[in-house]
Amino acid sequence: MTITLYVSCDSTARSLGADAVANAIRSEALLRNIEIRLIRNSSRGLFWLEPLVEVATEAGRVGYGPVTVEDVPALFDAGFQQGGEHRLALGLVEELPYLKRQERLTFARMGITDPLSLDDYLQHEGYAGLEKALALSGRQIVETVTESGLRGRGGAAFPTGIKWNTVLESESDQKYVVCNADEGDSGTFSDRMVMEGDPFMLIEGMTIAGLAVGATEGYIYVRSEYPQAFATLEEAIRIASRYGYLGSNILGSDKAFNLQVRKAAGSYVCGEETAMLESLEGKRGMVRAKPPLPAVHGLFGQPTVINNVISLAAVPLILARGAAYYRDFGMGRSRGTLPLQLTGNIRYGGLVEKAFGVTLRELIDDFGGGTESGRPVRAVQVGGPLGAYLSAGQLDVEVDYEALAAIGGVLGHGGIVVFDDTVDMAEQARFAMEFCALESCGKCTPCRIGSPRGVEVIDKIIAGQQVESQITLLRDLCATMQDGSLCAMGGMTPYPVLSALDHFPEDFAAAPVRKAG
Numbered sequence: 225m226t227i228t229l230y231v232s233c234d235s236t237a238r239s240l241g242a243d244a245v246a247n248a249i250r251s252e253a254l255l256r257n258i259e260i261r262l263i264r265n266s267s268r269g270l271f272w273l274e275p276l277v278e279v280a281t282e283a284g285r286v287g288y289g290p291v292t293v294e295d296v297p298a299l300f301d302a303g304f305q306q307g308g309e310h311r312l313a314l315g316l317v318e319e320l321p322y323l324k325r326q327e328r329l330t331f332a333r334m335g336i337t338d339p340l341s342l343d344d345y346l347q348h349e350g351y352a353g354l355e356k357a358l359a360l361s362g363r364q365i366v367e368t369v370t371e372s373g374l375r376g377r378g379g380a381a382f383p384t385g386i387k388w389n390t391v392l393e394s395e396s397d398q399k400y401v402v403c404n405a406d407e408g409d410s411g412t413f414s415d416r417m418v419m420e421g422d423p424f425m426l427i428e429g430m431t432i433a434g435l436a437v438g439a440t441e442g443y444i445y446v447r448s449e450y451p452q453a454f455a456t457l458e459e460a461i462r463i464a465s466r467y468g469y470l471g472s473n474i475l476g477s478d479k480a481f482n483l484q485v486r487k488a489a490g491s492y493v494c495g496e497e498t499a500m501l502e503s504l505e506g507k508r509g510m511v512r513a514k515p516p517l518p519a520v521h522g523l524f525g526q527p528t529v530i531n532n533v534i535s536l537a538a539v540p541l542i543l544a545r546g547a548a549y550y551r552d553f554g555m556g557r558s559r560g561t562l563p564l565q566l567t568g569n570i571r572y573g574g575l576v577e578k579a580f581g582v583t584l585r586e587l588i589d590d591f592g593g594g595t596e597s598g599r600p601v602r603a604v605q606v607g608g609p610l611g612a613y614l615s616a617g618q619l620d621v622e623v624d625y626e627a628l629a630a631i632g633g634v635l636g637h638g639g640i641v642v643f644d645d646t647v648d649m650a651e652q653a654r655f656a657m658e659f660c661a662l663e664s665c666g667k668c669t670p671c672r673i674g675s676p677r678g679v680e681v682i683d684k685i686i687a688g689q690q691v692e693s694q695i696t697l698l699r700d701l702c703a704t705m706q707d708g709s710l711c712a713m714g715g716m717t718p719y720p721v722l723s724a725l726d727h728f729p730e731d732f733a734a735a736p737v738r739k740a741g
């Protein structure tokens with residue numbers, strides 16, 4: 225009997241040795257004359273267990289991890305191919321509490337399917353949403369997405385249905401759908417996981433967006449540091465086109481949608497939607513003033529839907545199961561689920577998809593197992609490099625756009641970066657200003673000039689020079705950046721700076737006190 229084994233092809237799993245483990249399993253099976261079928265599946269996102277090897281048994285998939293090349297002969301000796309006992313045995317993977325306590329809607333296929341197998345995708349509810357969409361008018365699709373309560377997962381949390389409606393109502397012979405896959409936020413990787421692990425889901429979501437608004441061309445702007453995501457998407461687009469899921473007559477209909485992948489320019493600000501459009505048009509990634517909105521005057525001056533990978537990836541399920549199914553998850557105005565990414569100083573880093581309403585404490589303690597160092601959590605940055613630092617006392621806040629805003633935070637793209645009590649928050653504040661200085665597109669003065677001045681002021685504070693007056697100056701500078709910047713790059717850099725000042729004032733005290741602390 226052929227034994228079916230799974231080793232992830234996700235780039236995190238590969239960076240942890242998954243390719244070598246897969247090769248070792250193949251060689252060992254050959255040596256022992258055991259017939260195996262080794263599938264390179266997507267990753268479950270339980271990264272501390274990678275390389276995770278799963279074995280198909282009658283009871284379900286049994287997991288072993290993290291596996292090294294050296295472990296492989298002993299795993300065969302233990303009969304792991306039948307789910308045998310071994311010190312790395314994890315039992316049924318689906319029963320692991322980390323997975324079982326999640327609400328995986330967007331990430332339902334993650335770790336289960338072979339990313340480039342269209343059959344696998346179809347067998348796991350793939351393209352059910354597109355089939356439904358093809359029977360609806362554009363307006364009905366937009367209404368469904370609006371009713372689902374989906375809000376943009378790229379950072380600004382703008383209602384997706386309302387954005388689509390603006391594009392639908394904009395008259396033009398040519399409209400576009402652009403997927404923002406620049407994923408520059410610190411501590412985030414959910415877009416990458418989708419592109420590498422479930423590319424047809426993104427393609428399906430973009431195709432539905434095209435049908436909804438009347439766009440026939442789409443672009444995916446992929447972060448330049450994601451070569452595997454780029455290659456996987458290109459191959460998936462070739463396959464989808466070959467089988468009629470893209471092209472001039474989608475599934476035999478009179479609807480057309482074509483898709484292309486573009487390599488991003490390697491700059492954080494190119495993730496800002498108007499800078500991304502400039503970059504896609506072959507220009508330098510400078511932010512455009514709004515209005516006009518990209519929904520009216522976007523790529524090449526035409527009405528354009530711009531959405532994050534996760535927003536678009538949520539769409540097939542919304543169409544397949546209905547708006548109410550999705551909307552029933554979540555709290556308040558935050559409907560559905562969010563793939564949260566646990567990183568930084570955390571024991572069990574990985575992907576946790578939960579309905580809105582879970583608390584940060586549950587995520588960091590129950591899922592993440594606290595810090596990797598074993599020391600107390602001191603600060604948590606949520607929402608990327610422009611997100612506020614939260615203190616350990618604020619972790620009971622619910623993951624909800626409004627709840628986080630109420631305490632001065634942002635949810636952004638769902639990246640959660642944990643720091644223990646050795647962190648120096650003055651250094652972190654300096655880092656925020658330095659990051660802005662490096663990444664600023666330079667178009668407006670508060671950001672271009674303000675951020676390097678911010679670095680200088682924080683340097684003086686760190687050196688213990690006129691600390692009080694420099695802190696006043698820093699707050700003043702932050703207010704100018706917040707009020708006067710053209711985009712959120714300069715407008716939000718004060719979030720990490722001011723939150724560090726507000727929650728961790730002891731780190732900005734005069735030098736002797738800092739040393740004593």
Ligand SMILES: Cc1cc2nc3c(=O)[nH]c(=O)nc-3n(C[C@H](O)[C@H](O)[C@H](O)COP(=O)(O)O)c2cc1C
Nearest residue numbers: 376377378404406407408495496497531532535712
């Ligand atoms: C400096 C900066 C960087 C950004 N980077 C990204 C990014 O990498 N990915 C993304 O989806 N949105 C990013 N955004 C937000 C986008 O401008 C835009 O709001 C988003 O792509 C819209 O999609 P959504 O409605 O699906 O969230 C960034 C915004 C700013 C100001």
Ligand code: SF4
Nearest residue numbers: 665667668671711714
């Ligand atoms: S805030 Fe910064 S990144 Fe944004 S437009 Fe102004 S200079 Fe450019």
